[in-house]
Amino acid sequence: MQPIQGATARPPGEPSSPLSAAGELPLSTQQRTVLERLITRIVAQSLQQSAEVWAGLKHDLGLKGETPLLSRHFPAAEQNLNQRLSLAQTTHATRQVIQQLSDLLPQGNNRQAVSDYIRQQFGQTALGQLTPEQLKSVLTLLQNNQLAIPQPQQRPATDRPLLPAEHNSLNKQVARLAATTGESGKLIWQSMLELSGVKSGELIPAKHFTLLTTWLQARQTLSHQSAPTLHTIQAALKQPLEAGEWKEITDYSQQRFQAAPQTLLTTAQVLDILNQVFLKRAERLPVKHEVLNPQPIFNPIWAPFIEPLKAVSARPAMALTALIVVMIVLWIAI
Structure with a gap:
């Protein structure tokens, strides 16, 4: 029989050392107080509940839900909660900055x-x-x-806005996503406007309809994933990444998050990657050129006679008759 990992094998019958026995005791009052204070601070900075933080802590320590924390778990538990607190504080501060920006x-x-x-x-x-x-x-x-105030920009005439049916389709998808994630539908629309490069009050170009549909559907699918990775994102896309796109996204994830294709991603990282997929595909959209039907700046005085002359010239006999009629008219006029 193999010894328990992390413990030192001892001869049968020999009593355990005092240090080992102390480690198997439940958390002391002081230790539990330290952990509870950290969890209280985490809850105050995040949207999590106390029970969720305790469950996440046990999961990170490899403990089952009903297994109590022991004294030997305290150092790792304290370090884990300090890391969670640091992340919660950063996230909270970022939310406050985004809210201030949204107001301005x-x-x-x-x-x-x-x-x-x-x-x-x-x-x-x-x-x-x-x-x-x-x-x-x-x-x-x-x-x-x-920040410099930009000059008004003219949008190409070929970028028609979304049709009412297309807008309604996106609106239904936004409502479903908001109901699933708890996110504000207004904020989801704001993200879509920013991705499409339009200002509030402008209409989204119809050329982005398919990309936005894919973006919304992928977010909806991934909201049910507990351990998303790049492979999970690939599977959630209605139009999977091609080989070149996959390389771009994996390179981006490695540089920005140090995340490999099998690395577990946070919700914010998943959204960031989906945004990148949208933007890179939007850059590759073909540019539509408007078909022009040029008209002359002015019409010459003989313009009304051009078409009849073309028709007459196609029939020699008629052309000869017309020539004779013209000569007679000119002779009479003279």
């Missing part, structure tokens, strides 16, 4: 100014793709009126 964006041309700035500075088109530090820098510039 509708004012004047702020939305277009921010969109142009993050595209030029960070190569992104959606606020959700920025790091916390980048978000703070954008907020500071916006609060200090240091």
